[in-house]
Amino acid sequence: MTAVHQVLSSAGPYDAVSVQGVLWRRLLRERGLGGGDYAASVDPRARTGFRLLKELRAEPGDLVVIRYSAYSSKLLPVLALPNPKLLVYHNVTPPRYLWNHHAGVAVACAVGRMQLPRFARAADLAVGDSDFNTAELREAGAPHARTLPILFDDARLAERGAPPASGAGPLVLVVSRLAPNKRHDLAIAAFAAWRAERAPDARLLVVGEPLSPSYRLQLEQIAADSGAGAAIAFAGGLSQPDLNAAYGAADVLLSMSEHEGFSVPLLEAFHFGVPVVARPSGAMPEVGGDAVLWDTGGDVAVTAELLELAVRDPGLREELARRGRARLEQFSYERTAAATLHAVEEALG
Amino acid sequence: MTSPEDAFSRAEEEVARRRSAGGYAGAPGGALDSSLAAGEPSREQLAEWAVIEIDADEVLYSSRAGAPLTFFKRLLARLLRQYLVELEARQTRFNIALLTRLDRLEERMGADEEAPPDRVRDPGG
Numbered sequence: 001m002t003a004v005h006q007v008l009s010s011a012g013p014y015d016a017v018s019v020q021g022v023l024w025r026r027l028l029r030e031r032g033l034g035g036g037d038y039a040a041s042v043d044p045r046a047r048t049g050f051r052l053l054k055e056l057r058a059e060p061g062d063l064v065v066i067r068y069s070a071y072s073s074k075l076l077p078v079l080a081l082p083n084p085k086l087l088v089y090h091n092v093t094p095p096r097y098l099w100n101h102h103a104g105v106a107v108a109c110a111v112g113r114m115q116l117p118r119f120a121r122a123a124d125l126a127v128g129d130s131d132f133n134t135a136e137l138r139e140a141g142a143p144h145a146r147t148l149p150i151l152f153d154d155a156r157l158a159e160r161g162a163p164p165a166s167g168a169g170p171l172v173l174v175v176s177r178l179a180p181n182k183r184h185d186l187a188i189a190a191f192a193a194w195r196a197e198r199a200p201d202a203r204l205l206v207v208g209e210p211l212s213p214s215y216r217l218q219l220e221q222i223a224a225d226s227g228a229g230a231a232i233a234f235a236g237g238l239s240q241p242d243l244n245a246a247y248g249a250a251d252v253l254l255s256m257s258e259h260e261g262f263s264v265p266l267l268e269a270f271h272f273g274v275p276v277v278a279r280p281s282g283a284m285p286e287v288g289g290d291a292v293l294w295d296t297g298g299d300v301a302v303t304a305e306l307l308e309l310a311v312r313d314p315g316l317r318e319e320l321a322r323r324g325r326a327r328l329e330q331f332s333y334e335r336t337a338a339a340t341l342h343a344v345e346e347a348l349g
Numbered sequence: 350m351t352s353p354e355d356a357f358s359r360a361e362e363e364v365a366r367r368r369s370a371g372g373y374a375g376a377p378g379g380a381l382d383s384s385l386a387a388g389e390p391s392r393e394q395l396a397e398w399a400v401i402e403i404d405a406d407e408v409l410y411s412s413r414a415g416a417p418l419t420f421f422k423r424l425l426a427r428l429l430r431q432y433l434v435e436l437e438a439r440q441t442r443f444n445i446a447l448l449t450r451l452d453r454l455e456e457r458m459g460a461d462e463e464a465p466p467d468r469v470r471d472p473g474g
Contacts, residue, residue: 099390103398193376197367227375293356301373305360315350323353 071112091261130283161241169201270324
């Protein structure tokens with residue numbers, strides 16, 4: 001039986017790339033395709049789904065899916081395998097965001113972007129999970145690269161875990177890794193401005209694993225200095241049920257990110273009918289379309305007023321929810337699953 | 350109801366109105382620049398980074414059992430200090446040498462750019 005193996009640079013419990021690995025595995029298994037999922041480094045919390053890359057044993061004819069989101073030297077031997085290869089490009093954060101904050105991750109990202117052409121050339125088929133990513137792939141030497149959106153399975157959003165700490169005021173939710181390109185500093189500034197000017201009882205819940213413990217401390221200091229520190233909570237990474245509960249309690253999702261290869265939280269917010277205020281960065285506009293209040297300026301006071309509209313204007317909320325549901329149809333599981341299987345079959349030849 | 354397409358301009362108008370009345374005092378326009386903003390490292394920053402010096406107190410662990418693990422890792426770093434210092438020194442030596450060469454190269458390029466065209470050396474000889 002032909003097997004499809006997935007290879008990642010690192011696997012974790014919450015990150016979008018690992019979640020895609022899990023969803024692809026389930027889809028492949030449903031279609032009778034075997035194989036295993038491997039990563040150069042595996043977070044202890046992800047060991048049930050992923051094995052270390054050194055354990056990969058690909059039989060002739062097996063397909064190797066390389067999920068590329070950061071460089072690892074341990075991925076290079078995979079390129080030398082005679083097996084057909086499908087490269088899935090999730091984007092690599094430009095290192096300029098990271099030099100000041102995490103030298104190791106910055107180096108991995110810098111080398112990751114430099115090595116992308118090597119991976120692009122070695123792949124029999126290359127796909128990006130957004131047009132934004134596909135454009136980078138084409139530039140890297142995969143002229144026939146095409147876009148294959150992420151698998152978005154709303155069944156994962158059904159289970160509700162523990163809700164966030166209750167409070168009377170509106171809840172602003174930020175969901176993304178705590179990393180400099182996500183610009184949590186701006187989200188905090190906009191929230192603090194909104195709270196000071198319009199919503200004294202508002203709360204901000206920040207969900208996401210930190211780039212490093214010291215970066216989390218830095219953001220906590222920014223929150224404390226903002227004047228709204230008591231209303232800002234850093235939840236760290238949440239399990240999907242707990243994240244679902246947070247969406248269920250949220251009044252608005254805020255993203256000030258400057259660099260996004262896709263942005264799953266947009267689709268999650270659409271699913272829960274939560275309005276979104278976001279900057280149109282990277283792939284965000286192609287995912288959010290007309291269902292997001294786009295913050296195209298450079299003024300956190302304007303962001304604050306967009307939060308005010310998103311939270312207090314019932315007609316606007318209803319319209320955004322309606323448009324969000326329409327966007328979800330563009331990314332329906334059935335549609336993307338069919339495209340995914342087609343790509344796998346094509347790469348297998 | 351505000352339409353999604355009109356929301357941004359309406360937000361801008363409201364901010365202008367409020368600012369003229371003294372509102373949003375803590376959020377001056379253009380506040381998107383901050384210490385976390387991205388940027389390529391400057392020459393001064395490169396020089397600073399060239400000197401590798403890891404403080405054992407920077408060793409942290411983020412799990413629930415963090416405190417004892419952090420203590421153990423810091424202890425390990427101190428026990429291996431002699432080895433780590435040598436490693437830091439060798440890497441620093443390489444970094445400084447490379448930066449110095451880069452500086453010389455930039456100086457030469459600058460001199461060539463400033464020289465009259467007929468005095469620029471032909472790299473092909």
